Structures are given as C-alpha cells and as structure tokens.
Amino acid sequence: MRIELENVRHVYAPGTPFEVEALRGVSLAIEPEEVLGIVGGTGSGKSTLVQHLNLLLVPTSGRVLVDGADVRTIRGRELRGRVGLVFQFPEAALFAPTVEEDVAFAPRRLGLSEGEVHRRVGETLGLLGASHLAGRSPFALSGGEKRRVAIAGVLAMAPEVLVLDEPTAGLDPATREDLLGVVRALREEGTSVVMVSHDLDEVAEVADRVCVLENGEVRAVGAPEEVFYAHPTTAPSTVRVVRPLRGPHPEVGRPVRFEETLAALKGLLEGRV
Amino acid sequence: MNNRNHEGSRHGGPPVVSCENVSFSYLDSGRPALGEISLEVRAGEYVGVVGPNGGGKSTLLRLMNGLLRADSGDVRVAGFDPAAEPFEVRKRVGMLFQNPENGLVAPFVEDDIAFGLENVGVSREEMRERVRKAVRAVGLDGYEQREPHTLSGGEKQRVALAGLLALDPEVLLLDEPTSMLDAAGRRGVLERLEALRGARTVVHVTHHLDELLDADRVLVLGAGRLVADVSPERLVSDPDLLRDNRLVLPTALRLAAELGLGPAKLRTPEDLAEAIVEKSGARAR
Incomplete structure (x- = not known):
C-alpha cells in the first residue's frame, strides 16, 4: 500500500478565536515496506499528520491518496483495518477483562471467523513477547506490558501500514529495544511502519527514511544520513x-x-x- | 544486597520523605509491587528513581502522595502519613503524572495552571503573577487561552509542569516529566528543575539516565525491591548493575564505554566528540 499526502492543510477550529493551523501544506509519500520516521518538536504537527492516514482527520484542503484513490472515496472502517493507528499512551483505551479479549476486539469487528481471530491474537501476542499475559487483566499489568497489549490490539487487524505515535514514551530502555525489534520484524514481513517520535536516537536505529516537521511544514525528508547530517538541530x-x-x-x-x-x-x- | 550499592544519603537536611519496610500489592497481581522498601529523602535533595517497567517506581510515588495506602510499613512525608492525611501532604507535595492527559482539568491553559493555586487560598493577584511566571518558565507564552485538548502531548506535559511550578510545593514528585518532550523541551524542563536544586526536594522518576547525571543520588527499583541507592557516577560505571535492571546508558555514554573512554566524565555527545579528537590527535602525533 502506498499513501500519498498532497499539499495537506489542517486547521483546528476554523473561523473561531481558537483557530490553529496545524499543517500548512504537507506533501509526503509513505512507500510500501518502509519504516518512515516522523520527527519534529512538540506541536510541529506530527500527531495531526498521522491522523490523516486513516481518516480520523480529513484535510481542510489538499488530498490523501491510498494507492492513487482519494481516501474520501474509501469507507473509514475498511481503511482503518488496513492502516492501523496506535495512539500516544494507547493503554488508556484498554477495556476488556482479559488481555486475550482486548486484543481480539478489533479483528472480531472486522468480521473474521472465531478461529482466525484466535489465531491472530495468539500470533500477535507472540510477536510482542506477551503470550504469557493472555489470561491476565490488562489493568493489573505494568506500563510496558500494557503498551505491548495495546499495540497488539491494533496489530491483530493485520494492517498493511502500522502507524505508531510516540510508541516508546514511558518505556524502559530494554522494553524500548524490544519494541524497535518488533518494528524491524514487521518491516521484514512487508508491513510499512510510520513511527512518530521525539526521540531521534531511536528513529536513527530503525528508519529507512526520515521526515522532519517544523511548524506544520516538511522541513526535510530523505535517507537518515542525508537528513541528519544536513540539519544539525535535528541530529x-x-x-x-x-x-x-x-x-x-x-x-x-x-x-x-x-x-x-x-x-x-x-x-x-x-x-x- | 551488598554495601557498595547502598551509599545512602549524604545530604545534611532533615528527612522529608521516609519509607520504612513499606509493602504494597495491587489486587489481581501475583507478586507485591513493592516489598519491604526502606528509604529516606532529605530536604533539598535531588533524588533520581530508575528501574524497569513494573519495578515499582510509579507505585512508590503514589504511596508518597497518598493515592495508594501501604499494606504494611510506614510512609512519612513532611511529617504526615499521606494515606491518613492526604490533604496535609498535598499542600506540601506536588505530583506530575506520567501521562499528562491524567492531570489536565480546566477549559483553558491558564485556568489549568491556576487550578492548584485555587485550592490553597492564594490571592487573585498573586495567582496571576505565579501563573505568568510558570507559563514563561516552561516556554508556553501565547498559549494562555488555548484549550488543553488542542495541544500536543509535549505541550500538555509542559502545562502540567507549569501548574506544579506555580504551586511551588516543598517536594516535587515527578513521574517521567519529559517523556513526551523533544530534546530542546527536555533541556528547558531540566534547567527549570536544576534552578530549584537545594531550595526544594525533588524525586524524579525517569528512563533517561542522562537526566540524572547531576542528581545527588539514584535509587534503582527492580521487581518491587530497592536494588541500589548510589551516586549517578557509580551507576553509569557499573555495567552489571545496569544490565541486571534493564537500564541502558544514553547513546553517547554507551559509545564512550565501548570505545574505552570512560562514561563517567562525559555528559553530551559533543563531550565525546571532543574526547575523540583529543585521542586521535595524540595518536597522529
């Protein structure tokens, strides 16, 4: 799957005193089977940008294309099965009595058979090193464990593109390493990963390409060595x-x-x- | 536990926070979140807390401000038992949560920052002044009338910190106060905290060891136990202690260690670059 943003602008609360222009004409492509790192300061538009990738936000102007088709012609529900978005602090959305049921929620909503749902839940928990948590309550887990379960809930939909918004915030360094390993493994299997992070060190470890946002605009995009060595403040x-x-x-x-x-x-x- | 890992407090002030044989278990979990923890933090100390997810760091902070009650043992903060007299404790102790969403309550940024002050009976005028200062301290000028829900994660984290600075409590309990901030934002926050050094007591939980290189002490919590109570220099120079507690040195210090350039003397990547220039220059000669 290839996603392309064409001159995307996004204005929050337009026409009110609280109007904020979060994206000011962003053009960017997410290529199949790549890890794209999106970096930039707080409030640069990173989270706003990624919410356009699965129709949680629609552009105020400009277009988002999925394999050449305008996303507005695609049903939101279908798109959200193909582009999985993991929010900041996703563990806040855990809700089921057991980890297994929580992870099964999204694939079940896709209308898959119980057998297939079960298979995917097992596979995803395994990939994230969380199989041993399957029968536990998600509310009695540690921060790192909850994070893995929340990511598993999105991965279990088997999305073609996985979008992670600050996936390692609050994780201990070793758990962070594990998660970066998962990102690499997904890419090997052909899933594209878009990773939003303020931590340049971790982006440096996994990204095939890097996009630098500043004030809602793309300041640089390209291979990590090109971007990082050309922009001393983003290194x-x-x-x-x-x-x-x-x-x-x-x-x-x-x-x-x-x-x-x-x-x-x-x-x-x-x-x- | 060996003595090498327990240097204890070297600060002179009276203890502000103390825990004696404190244990706590969450319902529905197999093992205690904290098991027989004893520690002391003295007035004016800057104490770091590190350790793996699930090690007990956040639980410890929650016991200190009375959000949780210990199953056994004694917790004392500013002379009070936080579980029995939470309001006495919270007048003196400010807490910053890990996820900034959990602390924001008001419709506008400036109201949110003022919220804590409204509860402690500060005059209108002084409130305005304190909010203004706090806004500037965290670099949120121009954000006063923004609605918190339109802010990014990092901006919310700064609002929460501004609220704490405006309240200016004796003790600051910080649970990963920079987890959502970029490098520049982190530096700003750390400088603010540095400015409080000595005048206020700070307990700072983090996964970034580079934030604690200047701390008075670092407590290492693993699997609910106090594994070590050491100086930051000792912690970064002890590969076994780091590895056993799933801690990883910051990138520049890790490079320095691998290159045999001794991590204890370095702070930033630029320091390491300088050390390498020196060493490679010496070789050329």
Whole structure:
C-alpha cells in the first residue's frame, strides 16, 4: 500500500478565536515496506499528520491518496483495518477483562471467523513477547506490558501500514529495544511502519527514511544520513558525536545507527581508516 | 544486597520523605509491587528513581502522595502519613503524572495552571503573577487561552509542569516529566528543575539516565525491591548493575564505554566528540 499526502492543510477550529493551523501544506509519500520516521518538536504537527492516514482527520484542503484513490472515496472502517493507528499512551483505551479479549476486539469487528481471530491474537501476542499475559487483566499489568497489549490490539487487524505515535514514551530502555525489534520484524514481513517520535536516537536505529516537521511544514525528508547530517538541530546522538569529527577526519563517513557509528569511531581511533 | 550499592544519603537536611519496610500489592497481581522498601529523602535533595517497567517506581510515588495506602510499613512525608492525611501532604507535595492527559482539568491553559493555586487560598493577584511566571518558565507564552485538548502531548506535559511550578510545593514528585518532550523541551524542563536544586526536594522518576547525571543520588527499583541507592557516577560505571535492571546508558555514554573512554566524565555527545579528537590527535602525533 502506498499513501500519498498532497499539499495537506489542517486547521483546528476554523473561523473561531481558537483557530490553529496545524499543517500548512504537507506533501509526503509513505512507500510500501518502509519504516518512515516522523520527527519534529512538540506541536510541529506530527500527531495531526498521522491522523490523516486513516481518516480520523480529513484535510481542510489538499488530498490523501491510498494507492492513487482519494481516501474520501474509501469507507473509514475498511481503511482503518488496513492502516492501523496506535495512539500516544494507547493503554488508556484498554477495556476488556482479559488481555486475550482486548486484543481480539478489533479483528472480531472486522468480521473474521472465531478461529482466525484466535489465531491472530495468539500470533500477535507472540510477536510482542506477551503470550504469557493472555489470561491476565490488562489493568493489573505494568506500563510496558500494557503498551505491548495495546499495540497488539491494533496489530491483530493485520494492517498493511502500522502507524505508531510516540510508541516508546514511558518505556524502559530494554522494553524500548524490544519494541524497535518488533518494528524491524514487521518491516521484514512487508508491513510499512510510520513511527512518530521525539526521540531521534531511536528513529536513527530503525528508519529507512526520515521526515522532519517544523511548524506544520516538511522541513526535510530523505535517507537518515542525508537528513541528519544536513540539519544539525535535528541530529541523533550518534550524528552529534561524528559531525564535529568530519572536519579533521572526513574518512569517518556518515554513520547513523549505533553499530555502524561504533565501528567508524573504532576505526578512527585505531587509525584503520 | 551488598554495601557498595547502598551509599545512602549524604545530604545534611532533615528527612522529608521516609519509607520504612513499606509493602504494597495491587489486587489481581501475583507478586507485591513493592516489598519491604526502606528509604529516606532529605530536604533539598535531588533524588533520581530508575528501574524497569513494573519495578515499582510509579507505585512508590503514589504511596508518597497518598493515592495508594501501604499494606504494611510506614510512609512519612513532611511529617504526615499521606494515606491518613492526604490533604496535609498535598499542600506540601506536588505530583506530575506520567501521562499528562491524567492531570489536565480546566477549559483553558491558564485556568489549568491556576487550578492548584485555587485550592490553597492564594490571592487573585498573586495567582496571576505565579501563573505568568510558570507559563514563561516552561516556554508556553501565547498559549494562555488555548484549550488543553488542542495541544500536543509535549505541550500538555509542559502545562502540567507549569501548574506544579506555580504551586511551588516543598517536594516535587515527578513521574517521567519529559517523556513526551523533544530534546530542546527536555533541556528547558531540566534547567527549570536544576534552578530549584537545594531550595526544594525533588524525586524524579525517569528512563533517561542522562537526566540524572547531576542528581545527588539514584535509587534503582527492580521487581518491587530497592536494588541500589548510589551516586549517578557509580551507576553509569557499573555495567552489571545496569544490565541486571534493564537500564541502558544514553547513546553517547554507551559509545564512550565501548570505545574505552570512560562514561563517567562525559555528559553530551559533543563531550565525546571532543574526547575523540583529543585521542586521535595524540595518536597522529
């Protein structure tokens, strides 16, 4: 599935004293089978943007196209099965008496057979390392466990595009690593992932492309090394370490991910490059 | 528990928060959320709390302001038992929740920030002044008349923090106060907290160890136990303690450790870049 935003503007409360223009003409494509990182300061329009991907918001002007068709011609319910959106702090929406039933809610609403629902719930909980929680009450879980269950509830619909809005806020570092592993695994299986995050370090680890939003506009979009090395105020820790070294040592290259950065720095210190 | 991991408090002030053999279990869970925790926080201390999800961090804060009552043991905050006299405690202790949605109540940002003050009998004039200062402190100028529900997660988090700063309590209990903020927003908040150092007591729960490098002490909570009570320098230099508690060093410190450049002396990626320039320069000569 390819989603394209064409010059999308979004104005909250238009014509009132509370009018806020959250998106000011955003054009951006989400390609099949990619991890797209969306970064930008608080209030830059990240969450507003992603809510356009499954018709939770419609543009004030401009268009959103899914495989070339205007989303307004597609039924919201159908689209929401294909584009799964995980909100900020999604655990606030957990409601069922057991984890298993909570995760089963969305696929059941898609009209799947009980057998298929059961299979998907098992598979999704397994992928998120949460199988052992199936019979527990979602309300008695820790923050990290609740987050995984809430994400499982969306993943169980088997969406073609998964949108995660600040998925790791409040998670401990090890749980965060696990979740980034899930993002990589989904991409391997052919699901596109759109990940909104204010944490540039984690975006650096998983994104194939990065989009920088600023004041409701796209400031930059492209490969992580292109975007991060060209915009010093939008750089993960790895790039902030390497950047000042590129003057005296251009041979260090433009590493972005932790492992490649470590290798480049080791090479530099050992005089191998 | 070995002594190396329990350095205890080195601050001189009287204890403001103390827990003695405190245990707490949630209904419907197999094990206690906190088991026989004993700790003390002294007036003017800045204490970090870290540990894995489910380790008991948020539970500990909730016991401290009386949202939860300990099953056994003694909790004392500013001389009161928070579960028995929550209002006495909450006059002196301000809490910031992990999810900022949980704390916003009023129709407009400035009313929300003023809400806490309305409950403690501050004059109208002083209220205006305190709200104005708090708004500026968190960088929300121009947001006074916005409706909280139109704000982003990070903006809501700043509103909640402004409400706490306006109230100016003796003790600040912060549950991941920067979890929704970008790098610049985090820096701003941390500078505000730094300015309170010594004058106020801060208990700061976070998953970002880089926020605690200047803390007086860091408490490590794992599986409901107080695993360690150490200086931040010791914590970041102890790979076993970190690994056993699912803690990960900030990226720059992790790179430094892997490169054998000693994480304890570094603060930022720029510090590490400098250390590398020095070292590679020395090699060239």
